[in-house]
Amino acid sequence: MTAPASTSRRPINWSSPLTYALALAIAAVSMVPVLYVILGGFRDTPQINRDPAGLPDPWVWSTYGRVLSQGRFWTQAINSTVIALGTTLGVMALGVCAAFVLARYRFRGRELLYTYFTLGFLFPAGAAILPLYLMLRDMGLINSYYAVILPQVAFQLPVTIVILRPFLLAIPTELEDAAYIDGSSRLGFFWRILLPLSGPALVTVGVLAFVSSWNAFLLPLLVLNDVNLHTLPLGVQNFSTQYTSDTAGILAFTSLAMLPALLFFTLAERQIVGGLQGAVKG
Amino acid sequence: MSRTSESVGLADRASARPARPRPTGGQSTRAARTRRKWYEIIGLTTPALVVYTMFVLVPMGFALYYSLFRWRGAGPPTEFVGLRNYRLAFEDPIFRDALWNNIIIVVGSLLVQVPLAIGIALVLNRRFRGRAFFRLLVLVPFVLAEVAVGIMWRLILASDGSADTLLRALGLGGLVRGWLSDLPLIIWTLLFILTWKYIGFAIILFLAGLSNVPHELSEAAAIDGASWWQIQRHITLPLLGPTIRIWIFLSMIGSLQQFDIIWVVAAPSTRSLGAANTMATYMVDNGFFARLWGYGNSVAVILFGISFVAALLFQRFVLRRDIEGALTGRAN
Numbered sequence: 001m002t003a004p005a006s007t008s009r010r011p012i013n014w015s016s017p018l019t020y021a022l023a024l025a026i027a028a029v030s031m032v033p034v035l036y037v038i039l040g041g042f043r044d045t046p047q048i049n050r051d052p053a054g055l056p057d058p059w060v061w062s063t064y065g066r067v068l069s070q071g072r073f074w075t076q077a078i079n080s081t082v083i084a085l086g087t088t089l090g091v092m093a094l095g096v097c098a099a100f101v102l103a104r105y106r107f108r109g110r111e112l113l114y115t116y117f118t119l120g121f122l123f124p125a126g127a128a129i130l131p132l133y134l135m136l137r138d139m140g141l142i143n144s145y146y147a148v149i150l151p152q153v154a155f156q157l158p159v160t161i162v163i164l165r166p167f168l169l170a171i172p173t174e175l176e177d178a179a180y181i182d183g184s185s186r187l188g189f190f191w192r193i194l195l196p197l198s199g200p201a202l203v204t205v206g207v208l209a210f211v212s213s214w215n216a217f218l219l220p221l222l223v224l225n226d227v228n229l230h231t232l233p234l235g236v237q238n239f240s241t242q243y244t245s246d247t248a249g250i251l252a253f254t255s256l257a258m259l260p261a262l263l264f265f266t267l268a269e270r271q272i273v274g275g276l277q278g279a280v281k282g
Numbered sequence: 283m284s285r286t287s288e289s290v291g292l293a294d295r296a297s298a299r300p301a302r303p304r305p306t307g308g309q310s311t312r313a314a315r316t317r318r319k320w321y322e323i324i325g326l327t328t329p330a331l332v333v334y335t336m337f338v339l340v341p342m343g344f345a346l347y348y349s350l351f352r353w354r355g356a357g358p359p360t361e362f363v364g365l366r367n368y369r370l371a372f373e374d375p376i377f378r379d380a381l382w383n384n385i386i387i388v389v390g391s392l393l394v395q396v397p398l399a400i401g402i403a404l405v406l407n408r409r410f411r412g413r414a415f416f417r418l419l420v421l422v423p424f425v426l427a428e429v430a431v432g433i434m435w436r437l438i439l440a441s442d443g444s445a446d447t448l449l450r451a452l453g454l455g456g457l458v459r460g461w462l463s464d465l466p467l468i469i470w471t472l473l474f475i476l477t478w479k480y481i482g483f484a485i486i487l488f489l490a491g492l493s494n495v496p497h498e499l500s501e502a503a504a505i506d507g508a509s510w511w512q513i514q515r516h517i518t519l520p521l522l523g524p525t526i527r528i529w530i531f532l533s534m535i536g537s538l539q540q541f542d543i544i545w546v547v548a549a550p551s552t553r554s555l556g557a558a559n560t561m562a563t564y565m566v567d568n569g570f571f572a573r574l575w576g577y578g579n580s581v582a583v584i585l586f587g588i589s590f591v592a593a594l595l596f597q598r599f600v601l602r603r604d605i606e607g608a609l610t611g612r613a614n
Contacts (some may be wrong), residue, residue, distance in 0.1 A: 023412075027419040030482070034422060035446065037434050051445035053451065090333075098330035101323050113327065120338050122593050126539030126562045127586040130569045130578050131348065133343035134355075154337035157330055167470045186322060195554035215427035218541045222570055233429040239545060240433050250433060256465075258430045265425040268420055272425070 041252030048247045056275035063170045064251040075228060076235035080214055083148050083231060087213040088206045095160035095205060100190055102161065103168035118156030126218065133222045147223040152213050168194065168200040204271045214261055232257040299547065342586055349580035354573050379556030380564040383469050388537040390473045391454035392530060393576040404514055406494045432546025435475045468548060472558060475543060484529050485590035491525030492518060531596050533581035538589045561585045
C-alpha cells in the first residue's frame with residue numbers, strides 16, 4: 001500500500017474493493033431505514049402488516065396523496081417555513097453586526113464581550129426551557145411565531161459569532177484603508193464592502209440556523225399550543241400518536257416532513273459541513 | 283497637532299464631510315471620533331447582546347429563583363421552601379433513573395462512537411471514486427429531524443415490526459426482543475438510535491481533522507516502508523487528538539440535554555417508570571405537564587449545573603490547549 005501519488009494515473013489498488021465494500025456497508029446502515037420510511041409511504045397498511053419488511057407491491061400512490069391533500073400538512077409546512085426564515089434572518093442580521101464589531105473595532109473589553117457570547121455554549125436550550133416558557137408567558141408571546149423565533153435566534157448567536165468573527169478578521173486591512181481614502185465611513189465599509197464579501201460565511205450560518213429551526217421540537221412543543229401554529233415536527237408526532245393504526249399514513253407523513261431538510265441538505269451540503277467543521281475549529 | 287497621512291489610515295471620517303465646521307483643536311476631533319466609534323460599537327452590538335442575554339442567560343437566573351418555591355405556576359411564587367425541591371429530586375428514584383440513563387448515554391456514546399467514527403472516517407478518507415457521495419450519505423441521519431428519526435425507529439422496532447421480521451427471515455429469530463417494551467433493554471435501544479443519528483457529526487469532524495494532517499508525513503512514512511495501518515496508528519491518529527477532544531466535549535453536552543428522540547421513541551409509560559427517561563424528559567414531564575413549576579425548575583438547575591461543571595472541568599483539564607479562550611479560558 002503506497003501513499004497516494006500526485007500523478008493522476010495510478011495502478012489499481014488491491015485494497016480498493018475492500019474500501020468499496022466497507023463504504024457500501026456504511027452507506028446501507030445510514031440509508032436503509034430512511035428508504036424504508038420513504039418506500040413504506042408507497043404501500044398501504046394491510047401490505048405493511050402482512051410483510052413489515054417488504055417492498056411496495058403494488059405501488060400505492062394514494063397514501064402520499066391523502067397526506068398532501070390534508071390542509072393541516074400545508075399549514076404546518078408554512079408555519080415551519082415562516083419560523084425557520086425568521087430565525088435565519090434574525091440570526092444573520094444580529095450575528096453579523098456583533099461579529100463585525102468584534103472583528104474590526106479595537107476597544108477595551110472586546111475579548112470580554114466575545115467570551116460573554118461564547119459562554120452561550122454552556123447554556124443549552126434544553127436546560128432553560130421551563131424558565132424560558134414562563135418568561136415568554138409573562139411577555140404574552142405564547143402561541144405566536146415570536147415565542148419560537150426570538151429564543152432560537154438567541155441560542156444560535158454564539159455559534160454564529162464564532163463562525164463569522166474569524167472570517168471577518170481575515171478580510172485584509174488594505175481594503176478597509178482603501179475605502180477610507182475614498183471617503184467611506186466605517187459603516188459604509190461594513191455595508192458596501194464587508195457584507196458582500198462575507199457572503200459564503202453568511203450562507204453557512206444561515207443554513208445552520210435554518211436546519212436547526214426546521215428540526216426543532218422541544219421549544220415549539222411547549223410554546224405553540226394552538227394547532228394552527230404547529231410546525232411539521234409537532235404535526236408528525238401528533239399524527240403518529242393519534243392514528244397509531246395508520247402505519248402507511250405515518251410513514252408517508254414522516255417522509256414528506258423529512259423531504260425539505262433532505263433536499264436542502266443536498267443543495268447546501270458544503271455549507272453545512274464547512275460550518276460544522278468551522279465552528280469547531282473556530 | 284497637524285493631520286498626517288497616518289490619520290487618514292485611521293478612518294478619519296471627518297474628511298468625508300468637509301461642510302461641517304471643523305473643530306479648532308485636533309484633540310476634540312479625536313474625541314468626536316472616539317465618541318462616534320463607541321456609538322457604532324454600542325449600536326451594532328446592543329440588539330444581539332439584548333436578545334442573547336434575555337433569552338439565553340436570564341432564564342437560568344429565573345430557574346434558580348423559582349426552584350426555591352413550591353409553585354403551581356399561577357400568580358407569583360409565594361410558598362418559599364428553600365432547597366426542599368432539590369432534596370425531593372434526589373430522593374425520587376425516577377429522577378435517579380433519569381440521571382443514570384443520562385450517564386449511560388454520555389459514556390455509551392463516547393465508547394461506541396469514538397472508535398466507530400474513527401474507523402469510518404479512515405475508510406472514507408481513502409481516495410476512491412464516489413467518495414464525496416458516500417460522505418454525503420453518512421451525514422443524512424444527522425440532518426434529519428429528531429422527530430422523524432424517532433418515529434422511524436419506533437415503527438421499525440415495534441414488536442413484530444420490520445426489524446423482527448428481518449431477523450426471523452435471516453434465521454436469527456432467537457435474537458428478537460421487546461426492543462421498546464422490555465424495560466431494562468429500552469435504554470440500550472435508545473443508545474443505538476442516538477448513535478445512528480449522531481455518528482455522522484463525529485465522522486465529518488474527524489474527516490476534517492484528517493484532512494489537516496499534512497500529506498508529507500504519511501508520504502515520508504510510506505517511503506520508509508510503513509504500512510497503511512502503521513501510518514494511521516502512529517501518525518494520523520495522534521494528530522487527530524484535538525478534534526476528538528472537541529467532539530467529546532460537544533457530545534457530552536448534547537447527551538446530557540437529550541430530549542427529542544427519547545420523548546418520541548419511548549412510550550410515556552416507560553418514561554414514567556424511569557426505564558426510558560432523561561433529566562430533560564423528567565423535567566418537562568414534571569414541570570410543564572404536571573405543573574410542578576418550582577420542582578421542575580429545580581431539576582432544570584440540576585441539569586444545568588451538571589452540564590456546566592462537566593463542561594468547565596473538561597475545558598480546564600482536557601480542552602485548554604485546543605480552543606484557547608474560545609469558550610471560557612480568557613475570563614478565568
